[in-house]
Structures are given as C-alpha cells and as structure tokens.
Amino acid sequence: MFNRILSILVVVGLPLSVIGSLMHWNALLLFAIYCLTIIGLASFMGRATESLAIVAGPRIGGLLNATFGNAVELIISIFALKAGLISVVLASLTGSVIGNLLLVAGLSFFVGGLKYKRQKFNEYDARHNSGLLMFAVIVAFVIPEVFAQTMNDTDTLTLSIGISIIMIGLYLAALFFKLVTHRGVYQKKEEQIEEHESPEWSGKIATIILFLATIAVAYVSENLVHTFETVAHELGWSELFIGVIVVAIVGNAAEHASAIIMAYKNKMDVAVEIAIGSTLQIAMFVAPLLVLISLLFSEKMPLVFTLPELIAMATGVLLMIVISNDGDTNWFEGATLLAAYVIMGIGFYLL
Template sequence: MVDKAFMLLTFIGVPLSVIGSLMHWPSILLFVIYCLTIVALASFMGRATESLAVVAGPRIGGLLNATFGNAVELIISIFSLKAGLVGVVLASLTGSVLGNLLLVAGLSFFVGGVKFKRQRFNVYDARHNSGLLMFAVIVAFVIPEVFSMTMNEGETIALSVGISLILIVLYLAALFFKLVTHRGVYQPKEDRGENHHEEEPEWGKGKAIAILALATVAVAYVSENLVHTFEAVAESFGWTELFIGVIIVAIVGNAAEHASAILMALKNKMDIAVEIAIGSTLQVSMFVAPVLVLISLLFPVNMPLIFTLPELISMASAVLLMVVISNDGESNWFEGATLLAAYFIMGIGFYLL
C-alpha cells in the first residue's frame, strides 16, 4: 500500500515539478511539491538498494543504502554551493549527522524494539564505528574550529582542504579494512547470514541498478529547483538558513535511508539498520563533507569546514550518546525513545535560534 502511494506520488510529482518550474508557480507550493517528490523518489532508491542488499549481505547492503541515501543530499548540497548558500550546506551536514544518529537510529531502535523486545547487532562493528565517529565528528570538525580562530580566510580554506583530503583517505582505508583485509574477522559465528540469504530480492540486480540511476537523475533535477525556493520559504515562515539546513534539507535528503533502516529494524535485521545509521554518518562526515569542501573550490564562494558552536556541540552530543547506547550490541524501544528525545530537543533549539 505504501509502495503504491509512493509510486503514485512519483508519477504525479515529477511532471508537476517540471511544469511548476517552467510556469513559475509560487515558491511555497513548489517547495512542497519538490520535497514530496524527492521523498517519493528516495523510496524507490531505498527499495532498489534493499534488493541489492539481499544479495550482497548486511555490510555491503548497509554501505549501498548509506551511499545512495547520501547521494540525494550530496546533489542538493552541490546546487546549494553553486547558489552560494554555504550556511545551508553546513547546516544540512549537521542535520545529517543528527538525523542519522538520533532520528534514524532512534526510530529503528524504537519501532524494532516495540515488535521485538530485545534486538542484537554486531557488537564488534559497533565498537569499531564508535572510534571512527569520535574521530570524524569530534576531532575532524572541532579541530578546524579551534585553529581557525587565529587564521584569515585563505588559511582557513587551506586548513579545511588539508583536513578534507586526510578524511577522504582515512574513509577509503576504513572501507578497505572492513570489506577486504578484515572482512568477517570480527563477525560472530551465530546468527550470521541466515536472514538475508533466505529472502528473495524484490527486483533483480539489473532492474535495481536501472531504477537507482533514473531516480538519481530525477532527484538531481528536482533538487536544483528546490534550492531556488529556500529564500522565499525562509521569508514566508520566518525560518533561518540554519533551521532549513539542519531539519528540512537533512530530512528530505536522507529520506531513503530513513525508510530503509526502519524497514530493516521491523524485519529484525539490526546489523543492516545500524550500518545504515552509523555508516551514513561516517560517510557524511568523512566523505561527503570533505568532497563538498573540494567541490566548493570550483565556485566563487568557498566552503570552509567550520561549523557554528551550536552545530558542533549538537553533533558531539549525538555522537557521545550513540556511542554509549550502541556499544553493548543490543537495542530496545526505550533506547530508541532516548535518541528521539535528544533529536527533538535539538530541533527545538535550532528552530528558536
């Protein structure tokens, strides 16, 4: 039923997006149409990556979900950089970290915990990811802020570029570690491989890849138009660039992985759900953000890897909370509720800021 609704929304939303942009409909109406269309397209991306995950296993499946989930946000961010909206991009990166660690993981833990009182996931992956989360968010994002206090604009950009290159190299090394040199080394013997091998993928590999490609192209078109509505929507509702980036863009941009992670939790596939939430956070902080810094060098306005104090404190708090909750390799609905409560508290703060 839900899949049919998203299909209908896609077939209606894409043509309306094209017609509305050509006929210059009111910005608020277009903003709503674009957001709903992107969410609908993201559902197709989620279903396609889920089909590929059935064949590839939890680690590759989680990585695929995180990658294509972040592809939407990366596309929106590139067009935002082109428009000179650096504040929106930095805020959307903050929103992705908060959304993945608190909203996505929180909903997954809560929904899965209601159905299954106690759910388990790979504790070795959780501990490995905890160290990377601490490095990626607290070290790599806080250090530039501290050093930039005594630097001029050119030196700050140079520092950001240097840190970005290091982050990208370490992220690729982390993938090589998990998927090649230490694949299966830290994997418990029990309960591994019995779920995803029994299940048949919804779509074949060729069809899934084709749908991913088409959906990504459509998202790119809609995202470019969505960016042009931000200023008018902000004026109409009294929203700041920070709130639009942290809450609106982050939720819309990460809709695919939100849906995928919750669906995996309902099927008691917590390895994939946790890999989506934490893996996506690592990908945003160690790959997407550095890539955007490098891409911004092609535009008139460069983006430094410098966040505001509320953004830094919020991201660091989310990381510490997630590390404490996930380090035992188990989850329940109350832990999910705790993560969600933290997300809503921060959401209220960014709205009133």
C-alpha cells in the same frame, strides 16, 4: 501500501515539478511539491539498492543503502554550493549527522523494540564505528573551528582542504579494513547463517531504476534550492533550520525508511549499519568532498561549523556511542535518542 503511496508521490509529483518550475508557481507550493517528490524518488532508490544488496550481506547492503541515500543530499548540496548557500550546506551536513544518529537510529530502535523485547547487533562493529565517529566529529570538525579563531580566511580554507583529504583517505581505508582485510573476522557464528530473501527487482531493473531516479533527483533538487530564500522569508525560518531539519530529512529519506523497515524485521546489523554507516559517510566523505567541490565555485566552503552545530553533533555522537557500544538495544533507548533529536530541533528552530 507504504510503497504505493510513495510511488504516487513520484507519478504525480514529478510532472508537477516540471510544470510548476516552467510556469513559476508559488515558491511555497513548489517547495512542498519538490520535497514530496524527492522523498518519493528516494524511496525508489532505497528499494533498488536493497534489491542489489540482498545477496551481499548486511555490511555491503548497509553501505550501498547509505551511499545512494546520501547521493540525494550530495546532489542538493552541490546545487546549494553553486548558489552560494554555504550556511545551508553546512547546516544540512549537521542535520544529516544528528538525523542519522538520533532520528534514524532512534526510530529504528523504537519501532523494532516495540516488536521485540531486545534486539542485538554486532558490538565489534559498533565499537569500531565509535572510534571513527569520535574522529570524524570530535576531532576533524572541532579542530578547524578552534584553529579558525586565530587564522585568516585563506589559512582556514587551506586547513580545511588538508583535513578533507585526510578524512577521505581514512574513510577509504576504513572500507578496505571492513570489506577486505578484516571481512568476517569479527563476525559471530549466528550471523553467518543468512536468511534467504528474494529481491524485489532483478539486478538490471534495479540498476536502471537507480540511474533514472538519481537523474530525476538532480533535476528536482536544483529547483528546490532556488525556493529556499523565499520559503525562509515567508515562513520565518532561518537558513540554519532549513538546512539542519528540512534538507537533512528530505535528503536522507531513503535510508530513513530502509533502516526502520530493517529494524522491524529484526535485521539490526543492517539497520545500525545504515544509520551509523551513513553518518560516517557524511562526516568523512561527503562533507570533505563538498569542501573540495566548492573550490570550483566562486564561494569556497571551509569546514567550519557554528558552535550550536558542533555541540549538537558532538552530543549526538557521544549519546549514540553510550547506547550502542553493548550491541543490545530496546524501545526505551530509541525513545531517548528521539527525545534528544526533538530537543535539538526545537533549539535550531528558535535560533
């Protein structure tokens, strides 16, 4: 039923997106159409990725889901960079970090916890990811902000480029560590028994759907970016709120749905890998990559966030580490993460 509704969003939304952009419909109407269409397309990307990942195990499955889920936001951010909307891009990165850690993980823990009293996942992976989260947000994001206070713009950008290259290198090393040199080393015996599951689509069909959905998302995303300024003016929203809440939720719709479904099926290793793995990919790969891509445009993007953005991300990381390090969760822990996200959302709205 849920997939049918999302399919209708694509079938109806995609033609309306093309017609509306050509006929210059009202910006608010187009904004709503574009967002709903991207959510529908993201669901197709999530389902295609899940089909490709069924035989690959929870780690690679979660990585694939996070990668193609983040592809939507990366595409939106590149067009926003091209339009010079640096603050929207930084805000959307913030929104992705707190959205994945608090909203996606929170909903997964909550929904799964309503069905199961306790849900377990690999605590070794959780602890490994905790260290990377601390590095990515507390170290790599805070350091540029601190040093930027006494630097000029050129030096700040140079520092951001250096940090970005290091972060991408460490992220690739982390993948090599988890998927090659230490694959299965910290795996529990009960996790080695894999449940047989049939993919929704064959590998060939899933690949074609993934390719076509990505192209469609790129087209709709470029048009979506052009509505931001009008929407902000008409609704009284700040670019910060649009980036942190709206763009982040729309851009990560695929993995939002996938993580919750996995938690409901009691596949918590996959759900946690999607939520935390996606956060790490945003912080250690997507954000640095956008800094490097911005060098191609007239306005360059340093890796310098505002104080509210930094505090929100650091708080989300610390809360997630405390809750997830024991490899055990329940609905109340999910509710705690969701409450933190709502509090931050209200704060960003009122800024």
